[in-house]
Amino acid sequence: MGNTTENYRANFSPNPKPGFFQMLGKQWQLLLMSVPMLLYVLLFNYGPMWGWITAFQDYKPKLGVTGSKFVGLKNFKWLFGRDDFINSIRNTLGMSVINLVFGTIAAIVLAILLNEVMNTMFKRTVQTVTYLPHFLSMVIVVGMAQNIFASNGPINVLLQNLGLIRQPIFFLGEGKYFWWLVGFINVWKEVGWNTIIYIAAMTSIDPSLYEAASIDGAGRFDRIRYITLPGIKSTFIILLIMNIGHLMEAGFEIQYLLGSSLVMDWSQTIDIFVLKYGISKQQYGVATAAGMFKSVVAIILLFAANTIAKKMDESTLI
Secondary structure (H helix, E strand, O other): OHHHHHHHHHHHOOOOOOOHHHHHHHOHHHHHHHHHHHHHHHHHHHHHHHHHHHHHEEOOOOOHHHHOEEOOOHHHHHHHOOHHHHHHHHHHHHHHHHHHHHHHHHHHHHHHHHHHOOOHHHHHHHHHHHHHHHHOOHHHHHHHHHHHOOOOOHHHHHHHHOOOOOOOOOHHHOHHHHHHHHHHHHHHHHHHHHHHHHHHHHHOOOHHHHHHHHHOOOOHHHHHHHHHHHHOHHHHHHHHHHHHOOOOOOOOHHHHHHOOHHHHHHHOOHHHHHHHHHHHOOOHHHHHHHHHHHHHHHHHHHHHHHHHHHHOOOOOOO
16 A cells, blocks of 8 residues: 555656756757857946946056056045036936937837827838838938038027018027937937837837727727736836836947037036046046946936836736
C-alpha cells in the first residue's frame, strides 16, 4: 500500500518550477540573439559613465582623468551658485512641461478624430500629411518658423488684417513668447508621429463594444468617453511615465537655432549650458557635473512616476 501511494505521488505530483539556469538553457537561442544589443547598450550607454568622475575633478585634458586634481563637490557648488544654470533648469522644465502637455493632448485628440473617420482614403491621407514633418530636419523647421513668425511674416500680417493688433509682435525677440513657440513647433512636428501609437492602441479595442454601445443608444461622444479613452488608458500611462523621465530633456536644436542674445534668459537649456561651458569655455568638470545632475534627476523622476502608477494600480514600466 505504501509503495502504491509513493508511486502515485511520483507519477501525478506537479512538475517543479524550473530554476533560473534551466530557463537560461531552454532559451539559449533568444539569449544569443540578444547579445549584440546587450553589448551595444553596455558599450555606448553604460561605458561612457566612467567619465562622470570628471565632475569631481578640475579636469585638464593634458593630465587626463588620473592626473587631474580631485575637487569633490566644488563643481556642483559652483553650478548652483550661478543664475544662468538655475535659469537653464527653469527653462528646461518649463519647455518640457509645455511639450508634454500639449503634445500628449494633441496626439490623443488627433488619434480619436482619425479613429472616428470612416473614409479610409481620407484617413490615410491626413495621417500621412501629419507625420511627414517628423522626418524634416530641425534646421528646415526652424527656418520655416522664423519666416512665419517674423515681424513681416504671415502671422503678424493676419493678426493686423483682422484688427487684433496695430503693431507687429516681435515673437522671435521677446522671451515671454519663446517657450510657447518651441511648444508649437514641437507639436506641429511630432503630433502625427505620436498619434501612430494611440491609433494602434485603438485598433486593439473590441469592435463589439462599440456595436453594443450603439444598440444601447450611446452617441459618438459617449462611445469615445466610455470605450475609446478607457481602451487607451494603459498606453497613455506607459507613455506618460516614459515622457516624465525625459522632462530634463527639453531639446537642444530648436533652442539653439531659434534662440538669440535677446531671449537667452528664456532659451538656454541644460544641454546648451553644457555645450557652452564644456566646449566653448573648456570647463569640462563643470559641464560634466551639469550633465550628471540632469541624468540623476531624470532617473529619479522616472522611478517616482513608475512608483505612483504602481500604487494607483496602473500599468507600469518596471
